[in-house]
Amino acid sequence: MPSGTQKTDELLKIMQGQPVIPVLKIDRLADAVPLVRALARGGLPAVEITLRTPVALDAIRAVAADVPEAIVGAGTxxxxxxxxxxxxxxxxxxxxxxxxxxxxxxxxSSPVPLLPGAITPGELMAAAERGYSLLKFFPAEQAGGAAFLxxxxxxxxxxxxxxxxxxxAGNAADYLSLPNVICVGGSWVAPDGLVAAGKWDEIEALAAAAAKLQR
Structure with missing residues (x-):
């Protein structure tokens, strides 16, 4: 077994559990818990909180502690x-x-699974050599989109x-129809404007629509 082999079973449970994994950039710590609760109510309990803001780690702590129905991940x-x-x-x-x-x-040596990114054939081969078969493809549209995948x-x-x-919402189905795509990541289910306004019901509705996307 290659050194660094991916914890595939753990990742599959998350990736196969929902067609869309919300990618969240939390600017205000107070938004983290109600936002993730709304997404979970809509059927998207697994979320990726990106380390792109000063409060990101505190947001992960808050969600892990206060939203037991969620599966919180960290991105970037x-x-x-x-x-x-x-x-x-x-x-x-x-x-x-x-x-x-x-x-x-x-x-x-960590039990926590990693979903690393790869785009080019060389990157895919290098990841596969280390035992990784589940990968992030980023930035998807800019790298060639569904046709490239x-x-x-x-x-x-x-x-x-x-x-x-x-x-x-307009192109997610194009990706989800591909045989080598398990799920997609996206921020459209939590638009900045709705988060800033605390419109959690509207975010829940967006999550519910995304959760119904076919694979």
């Missing part, structure tokens, strides 16, 4: 130190936009993806 993890910080905060899965040997090495299905039949980046 770029190095081993951030991985450890996110896990300590309560993240149950980790998402990285790319894949590096140091990150793969660092997570090998479809072209990878045959030569990389053993690899499945969660594409993220530029995906919304």
């Amino acid at each position: 993890i770029l190095n081993p130190d951030q991985f450890e910080e996110a896990v300590s905060a309560g993240a149950r899965f980790i998402v990285s936009p790319g894949t590096t040997p140091s990150l793969i090495d660092a997570v090998a 479809k072209s990878l299905a045959s030569p990389f039949a053993g690899i499945r993806f969660c594409p993220t980046g530029g995906i919304g």
Whole structure:
């Protein structure tokens, strides 16, 4: 078994549980718990809170403590130190936009699964050599979109993806119809304006619509 082999079973439970994983950028800590509660009520309990704001780790802690129905993950993890910080905060899965040997090495002994990013054939081959078959595809639209992902299905039949980046209600179905896509990541279910206004019912409705997308 390759060093750093992915915790595939744990990730599959999350990725197969819902067609869309909300990608959240939390600007105000007070929004974290009601936002994730609304998404969970709508049928999207697994969420990725990105480490793009100063309150991100505190938001993960709050959700882990106060929203037991949620599966909180951490995104935009770029190095081993951030991985450890996110896990300590309560993240149950980790998402990285790319894949590096140091990150793969660092997570090998952790029970928390990693979903790393890869786009090019060389990156996919390198990830596969380390035992990784579930990957993030980011930035999806800018990297070639559903057509590019479809072209990878045959030569990389053993690899499945969660594409993220530029995906919304209008094109999510294009990705979800592909045989090598398990789920998609997106922020359209939690628009900044609705979050800022605290319109949790409207966010719940967006989540409910996304949860019904066919794969």
